[in-house]
Amino acid sequence: MNFNHLDGIVPFDLVTKIFELMEQRNFPKNQLLHEQGAVCKEIFLIQEGLARTFFYKDGKDITVHLASEGEVITAVDSIISLKKSRYHVELLEDSTVFSISYKTLQELLSQHPEYEKYVRLVLERMYTEGADRIEEFLFFSAKERYENLVRTRPQIIQRVNLGHIASYLGMTQETLSRIRKSI
Amino acid sequence: MNFNHLDGIVPFDLVTKIFELMEQRNFPKNQLLHEQGAVCKEIFLIQEGLARTFFYKDGKDITVHLASEGEVITAVDSIISLKKSRYHVELLEDSTVFSISYKTLQELLSQHPEYEKYVRLVLERMYTEGADRIEEFLFFSAKERYENLVRTRPQIIQRVNLGHIASYLGMTQETLSRIRKSI
DNA sequence: GTTGGCTTTTGACAATTGTCAAAAAATCAA
DNA sequence: TTGATTTTTTGACAATTGTCAAAAGCCAAC
Structure with missing residues (x-):
């Protein structure tokens, strides 16, 4: 399995530790992993399948994010701030996902602060990807x-x-x- | 001084340490802090004044980012990846800025890994702000x-x-x- | 195969936003 | 203050994108 967001950044022992803390589950197409209005507590890593975050604006269904195999998805507007989320997270195919609560991840980092660096590197990459997507709208x-x-x-x-x-x-x-x- | 990107997140002793490593400088309006085509090595914190990142697309000058007092600015497409930057970073007013090289910051973090957590929190906030800006284009x-x-x-x-x-x-x-x- | 639901395409038209050129207004330096 | 420079506004028109409604295509269940 290829985890785009981790590969080449995160050392194997951390990947292993995180996977030990993660729960693997299967869900059918159209399953909601998270619902709008709730505080989102979990981060999902797609092993097999496809997911999106979306919400309704003036009755229209708008997709904010798409994640396929090896990618991470969650309600970014909620997981960090602990505010109620504007988003749904939905599976677009029958999928196998790993999940970990943000709290568990934070506890892992408290116990093993030597891993903070790798989380930072992953976030740097995610931030850069976000910046690229903004450029898409500015230039294209x-x-x-x-x-x-x-x-x-x-x-x-x-x-x-x-x-x-x-x-x-x-x-x-x-x-x-x-x-x-x-x- | 109010540093939006740090306030309420970063403890005072880290702020102090970072400031010790930073150089304070004054520049006139229109000064380039970084030029397109170069690898960007420094992060700038605006104490007084205003800056933007921009570049040319089909001859048109496009502003990608704007930062005022208390905000951070750099060439995000280069500082982390060490690739040549597509952006210029320019001052829009006579300004006082603090600067720190990314390398120095990384050295600080190597020596004080207990600070990694705060950098992560700052990045999380920056990532969330980026996500909000993407939403702007999707919904408005x-x-x-x-x-x-x-x-x-x-x-x-x-x-x-x-x-x-x-x-x-x-x-x-x-x-x-x-x-x-x-x- | 047929049915029913979902997805995609098409048409006619409207609204938004862009382009180019020029005028007006504001700013700055001599 | 004045002239030059830069910034903002305006007009006429074009291109892009959106809206609404309907038709066509696709696919799975019966």
Whole structure:
């Protein structure tokens, strides 16, 4: 298994320790891993399958984040702040996920502060990825954003329905359908 | 002085230690703190003044980030990865900034790993802020993005020229001028 | 195979935002 | 104060993207 967010950063013994603390579970497609309005306590690592965070804005369903094998997903607006989350976290396929509570992770770090460094490095990487996504919106048209996604995450295109991809890219489904036809 | 990115998170002794390692310098308006194409080695903390990161896309000058008193600014696409940066970092006013090299900061953390936790907390906050900015683009129109900025960072509106604010919000200067008139 | 539900495409039209050029306003330095 | 420079506004028009409604396509369950 390849955990994009950890690979090349986190030493094997920490990966092992974290995995010992994680629970492996199977869920069917459409299962909610977390619901809007609740405080999110868990971080999910996708072993097999696909998940998204989304919420409703003016009745429209908007996908905020997509995670596939080896990627991490949680309600970022809640897990750290402990505020009620605006997001749902939903599986888009039958999936196998590992989960760990943020509290457990923090306890691990208290007991083994030598691991803090690696969490920092993972966060640095996540922050950089977020900065890149902001740039997408600053510099690229709807069509360019789609082309960039096709290039960087082709597996997403195959497996996620058009409506979710469109809202993830900040456009309507109709626009994405037309963009796709025009290429 | 109020350092938004640190306040309420970082204990006083660490703030003190970091400040001991930082160099305080004054620069005039328009000074570049970092140039595109170079690897960025330093992180800047604005004590007094205003800075932005920006770059050229198809000849147009696009502002990626804005930082005022108490905020941190650097070339995020380079400082961690050590890749050549796409960004310039520029002062928009005569400013007093503290600077510390990323290397020095890492050395401090090696010697005092008990501080790693606080850097992690700062990064978590920065990551969350980034996630909020992505949401801005997913959920809000040009007009709403401007109104949100007026609400959350009114001092920016007063001090930064329209063109920079417009590109920071992902729109043209003409559009922002018209939005402003319509409110 | 047929049915029913979900997803994607299409059409007609509207709203938003961008482009280019020029005028007006504000700022700054001599 | 004045002239030069920069910033902001305006106008006319074009391109992009959104909205709403309906049709077409797809797929799984019966």
